[in-house]
Amino acid sequence: MSKAKTICTVCNYIYDEAMGEPRLEISPALKFEDLPDEWACPECGSAKDMFQPCSCVSLPIYEQTCVVHHHDTNPNNTLAATAEGALSKSAPVGQLVAQRPLRACVLEQYGIDYCCGGKATLEEACQKKGLQVEEILEKLLAADRKGAQSADTDWTTASLKDLIDHIVNTYHQPLRQELSRVVQLAEKVARVHGDNHPEMVEVMNIFNRFKAQLELHMQKEEMVLFPGIASMEATGTPQIFGCGGGIEHPIDVMNQEHDEAGEALSAMRRLTNDYTPPDDACSSFKLLLSSLAQIESEMHQHVHKENNILFPRALELRKPALTSR
Numbered sequence: 001m002s003k004a005k006t007i008c009t010v011c012n013y014i015y016d017e018a019m020g021e022p023r024l025e026i027s028p029a030l031k032f033e034d035l036p037d038e039w040a041c042p043e044c045g046s047a048k049d050m051f052q053p054c055s056c057v058s059l060p061i062y063e064q065t066c067v068v069h070h071h072d073t074n075p076n077n078t079l080a081a082t083a084e085g086a087l088s089k090s091a092p093v094g095q096l097v098a099q100r101p102l103r104a105c106v107l108e109q110y111g112i113d114y115c116c117g118g119k120a121t122l123e124e125a126c127q128k129k130g131l132q133v134e135e136i137l138e139k140l141l142a143a144d145r146k147g148a149q150s151a152d153t154d155w156t157t158a159s160l161k162d163l164i165d166h167i168v169n170t171y172h173q174p175l176r177q178e179l180s181r182v183v184q185l186a187e188k189v190a191r192v193h194g195d196n197h198p199e200m201v202e203v204m205n206i207f208n209r210f211k212a213q214l215e216l217h218m219q220k221e222e223m224v225l226f227p228g229i230a231s232m233e234a235t236g237t238p239q240i241f242g243c244g245g246g247i248e249h250p251i252d253v254m255n256q257e258h259d260e261a262g263e264a265l266s267a268m269r270r271l272t273n274d275y276t277p278p279d280d281a282c283s284s285f286k287l288l289l290s291s292l293a294q295i296e297s298e299m300h301q302h303v304h305k306e307n308n309i310l311f312p313r314a315l316e317l318r319k320p321a322l323t324s325r
Contacts, residue, residue, distance in 0.1 A: 004017045004031065004032065005017065006032040006051045007051060013041050013042065013043040013044065015032055015035075015051065017029060017030065017031055017032065021042060022212065022216050023042055023212065023213065023216065024042060032048075032051065035048065087137055087140055087141060087144070088122070089121065089122045089123040089126075089133045089137060090121050090122070090123060091121060091122060092118060092119050092120065092121055092122075092308075093107060093112060093113075093114040093117070093118055093120055093121070093122055093125050094114050094115070094117075094118020094119060094304060094307060094308030095118070095308065096114070096122065096140065097114045097118070097304055097308065098155070098156050098304070098308050098309045099156065100140075100143065100144055102143045102144070103140050103143050103144070104300070104301065104304070105143060106136065106139045106140050106142075106143050107125075107136075108297070108300065109139075110129060110131055110136060110139075111129060112125045112126070112129060112131075112136075113125070113262070113300075114300070114304055114308070115258070115262070115299070115300045115301075115302075115303035115304040115307055115308070116258050116259050116262040116303060116307065118304060118307055118308040122136065122137070153166070155305060155309050155310075156309055156313075159233065160229055160230065160233045160310065160313060160314060161230045161233060161234070163305070163309065163310055163313075164226045164229065164230060164310070166305075167226075167302065167305055167306065167310065168222060168226070171298060171301070171302040171305075172218045172221075172222065174298075175214070175218070175295070175298065175299075175302070176215065176218070178291070178294075178295060179211045179214065179215065179295075180211075181291075182207065182211075182288065182291045182292070182295065183207060183208060183211050185284060185287060185288045185291065186200075186203060186204040186207045186208075186288060187204055188284055189204070189284055189285050189288050190203070190204035192282070192284070193280075193281075193282075193285060196280065197278065199271045199272070200271075200272075200285075202271055203268050203271050203272060203292075206264050206267055206268055206271075207264075207268065207292075209264065210261065210264040210265070210268075213257065213260065213261070213264075214261055217254070217257045217261070220250070220253075220254075221254060221306075224241065224250060225247075225250045225251065225254060228241060228247060228250070229247065229310070229314045229317075232247065232314065232317045233317060236317075238317075238318060246318060247314060247315065247317075247318065248315060248318070251311045251314065251315065254306065254311070255307060255311070258303045258306070258307060261299065261303070262299075262303070265292075265295075265296045265299060268292055268296075269292075269296065272289055272292070275289040275290070275292055275293040276289070277289055
């Protein structure tokens with residue numbers, strides 16, 4: 001099988017012939033020169049003539065996936081240095097949940113996004129939803145008192161290796177099984193109810209894309225990013241990704257893909273009227289809506305632990321290396 005790689009000179013996307021491009025249904029082993037002339041970079045849309053042979057060092061782990069590279073210019077990609085657990089309307093909502101996981105229940109109740117939108121302050125999030133920030137602060141304080149005796153692991157201080165194992169075992173593995181189950185259910189509901197409820201055909205199409213993209217996303221995390229983070233923690237040395245980039249590049253890509261998954265979930269929620277079954281919904285219809293709501297809830301926790309805890313802590317590991325230069 002061909003293992004050549006070709007890089008987009010505009011955005012640094014890598015076409016890996018060993019992987020193909022699952023998002024575009026391009027099978028492995030298809031050489032870059034055999035792609036159609038009209039083929040364009042799936043990340044930035046650049047034409048084929050903007051690609052050149054990739055000169056990156058070939059490591060075994062990179063033979064299993066390809067990673068898009070973007071420079072991280074966001075200074076907020078580190079955990080805010082506020083008092084541990086302190087409640088403040090100026091604190092990012094992702095940080096608030098990282099400090100006290102039970103706070104997520106309050107934010108979920110009011111529709112406040114603490115995963116992909118975790119960098120927004122509580123005040124900003126409340127303004128966006130038309131909520132009184134003082135009321136939400138009172139609810140969060142009540143959740144803190146309720147969870148005072150909680151024995152939940154503090155993932156802001158646990159080892160990154162333990163956090164990665166937790167994410168894979170608690171979210172990735174069950175999610176793979178659930179995606180396979182729900183895709184069949186979505187196709188069944190669209191087939192049976194599509195005439196009376198055309199929105200369910202659109203839900204099926206969105207979910208099919210959501211499933212394919214998320215499965216590839218988790219594969220990239222488990223084969224490239226997570227091992228790299230664990231190695232940085234164990235050895236104290238930076239890891240090289242793709243064509244010589246640092247860990248900020250794959251993290252930036254994962255954040256973007258999390259945003260895309262969140263947009264798909266929001267679209268399905270909107271199409272189903274907040275997962276509300278219509279009067280003529282059968283058991284399968286109701287089960288599908290319930291399953292989609294559960295996936296969305298789990299994804300909020302899943303993405304939160306990556307975006308607001310794992311990734312910022314991993315980026316902190318670069319600091320000794322950057323300081324020593």
